[in-house]
Amino acid sequence: MILTWLYAPGDRPAVVAKALGCGADAVIVDLEDAVAASRKEYARAATVELLAERPAVPVHVRVNALDSPWGGADLSALAGLRGLAGLRLPKVSAPEQIAAAADRAGGVGLYALLESALGVERAYAIARAHPALCGLSLGEADLRADLAVGAEEGLDWCRSRVVVAARAAGLAPPAQSVFPDIRDTEALAASCARGRSLGFLGRAAIHPRQLPVIERAYLPAPEDVDAALEVLSAARAAPGALALPDGRFVDPAVVASAHRTLALAARTRTLP
Numbered sequence: 374m375i376l377t378w379l380y381a382p383g384d385r386p387a388v389v390a391k392a393l394g395c396g397a398d399a400v401i402v403d404l405e406d407a408v409a410a411s412r413k414e415y416a417r418a419a420t421v422e423l424l425a426e427r428p429a430v431p432v433h434v435r436v437n438a439l440d441s442p443w444g445g446a447d448l449s450a451l452a453g454l455r456g457l458a459g460l461r462l463p464k465v466s467a468p469e470q471i472a473a474a475a476d477r478a479g480g481v482g483l484y485a486l487l488e489s490a491l492g493v494e495r496a497y498a499i500a501r502a503h504p505a506l507c508g509l510s511l512g513e514a515d516l517r518a519d520l521a522v523g524a525e526e527g528l529d530w531c532r533s534r535v536v537v538a539a540r541a542a543g544l545a546p547p548a549q550s551v552f553p554d555i556r557d558t559e560a561l562a563a564s565c566a567r568g569r570s571l572g573f574l575g576r577a578a579i580h581p582r583q584l585p586v587i588e589r590a591y592l593p594a595p596e597d598v599d600a601a602l603e604v605l606s607a608a609r610a611a612p613g614a615l616a617l618p619d620g621r622f623v624d625p626a627v628v629a630s631a632h633r634t635l636a637l638a639a640r641t642r643t644l645p
Contacts, residue, residue, distance in 0.1 A: 374636055375399050375431075376575035376591045377584045378548060382407035383416035383434070389423060395581040399431040404447055405438070405463050413443045417450055424456035431458035433484070438464045439474060452479030459484055463512060466492040468502030475505040488512030489519045493531045500542035509539045510577075513550035525564070529571065536572035546574035555580040565590030591637070598638045601631035 379397035381389040383404045392400045402423070408416045420434055434457065436447035451457055458481070462474055465485040474483055483505045487493050493516070500509055513528060522528055535547050549568040552561045565576055565587055576587045593601070600621075607617055608628045615623050 374574075374640065375548070376637075376640075377587050378433070378575065378577040379581065379584065380407065380435075380551065380577060380579050383420045384408045384412040386419045386423065389419075392581070393428055393430050393432075395584065397430065397578070397581075397584055398575075399433060399458065400428075401433045401435055401461060401577065403435045404443070405435050413437065417443070417447055421450050421454065424451070424454040427456040432456055433459040433461055435461035435463060435486075438462075439470055445477070448474060448477040452477060452481070457481050459507065461486060464488050464492070464515070465499055467495060468498045471499060471502035471506050475503045478505065480505070482507035484508045484510065486510055486512045487535060488515035490516075493534055496535050496538035497541055500538045500544055506544070508544050508547060509535050510547045511535055511550045514553070525567075532568070532571050532573070540572075546572055549573045549576035551577045551579050552583065553579070555583060558582070558586050561586050562590055592640065593634045593638050597634055601634040601638075604628060604631040605635070 375398040377397045378399050378401050379392050379395060380401045380403050381392035383389070383402045389400070389402055402420050404413065404416050404420065424432060434447075434451055436451070437443040439445060439462070448460070451460065460474070460478055460481055461484045462470065463486045465471065465487060466489050471483060471485060483503070484507055485499050487496060487499070487509060488511070492499065496509060500506065511528070511531060516528065516531060517523070520527070539545065539547050549565065552564055554560060561583055568576065569591060575591055578584055578587060603617065604623055604627055607615060607623055617623060
C-alpha cells in the first residue's frame with residue numbers, strides 16, 4: 374500500500390540520498406523533466422551507481438520519453454539493476470510504447486504516465502498493453518497544457534477515465550499527480566480529498582513537507598476503521614448479503630472495501 378512517492382532529480386545525488394531518508398514509501402528518481410539536456414548523461418550514470426545495490430526504500434526511475442534522444446539509453450543502462458523497483462514511462466500515448474519498453478526493461482515493473490489527450494483517450498488499451506505494466510497515472514502539468522485547462526475541476530473527467538481504465542485492466546488504483554505549490558498545504562489536503570473521492574490512492578510529491586499531508590488525507594479516519602471492523606465481524610458471523618442494525622447493507626463488495634480500509638489503517642495502528 375504505497376501512499377507517498379517522492380520525486381528527486383537524478384543529477385543531484387545528495388538530494389536523492391536525502392529523499393531516501395524522508396519517510397516516503399517510495400522515491401522516484403527523475404531523469405526527465407527535472408534534468409537539463411546537458412546533464413542527462415551524468416544523471417543516468419549517477420542513478421546507475423545508486424541502484425547497483427538495493428536501497429532501503431523502493432526506488433523507481435522516471436526515464437526520458439522513448440522517442441527522445443535519451444530514453445532508449447536510459448532503459449538499456451537501468452535494465453537488470455539490483456536496486457530498481459520500477460520504471461516510470463513519460464508521455465505514453467499508445468500501447469505499442471509499453472511493449473517496446475518491456476522488451477528492453479529487463480522484467481522490472483512499468484508505470485505509464487498519460488500526459489496528453491491521446492494518452493487519456495487510449496487509457497484502457499495502454500493499461501492492457503503488456504503484463505509488465507503495473508500502473509497508470511496522469512502527468513497533469515503537460516495534460517493541462519495540451520487541453521488548455523486552467524480550473525482544477527477541468528481535469529476530473531480525465532482523472533476518472535484513468536481510475537476506471539486501471540480498475541478495468543486489473544491494475545492498482547492510480548496515485549495522484551504532483552501538487553505544484555509546496556507551501557500551500559491546505560490546498561494540497563483539499564486536492565487529496567478530492568482525488569480520494571475520485572478513486573485515487575496516494576500521491577506523488579515534490580517536497581518532503583507534502584508527505585505527511587498526503588498520508589493523512591489517504592489514511593482512514595478512526596470511524597472508518599470502526600465501521601470496517603463491524604462489517605467484517607458481521608460478514609464472519611453471517612456469510613452472504615445482510616443488513617447491519619443501522620441499515621447499512623453488506624455484500625462481497627462492501628467486505629472487500631472493509632479489508633482495504635483495514636490494510637491502510639494497519640500502517641499506523643494495531644488492529645484487534
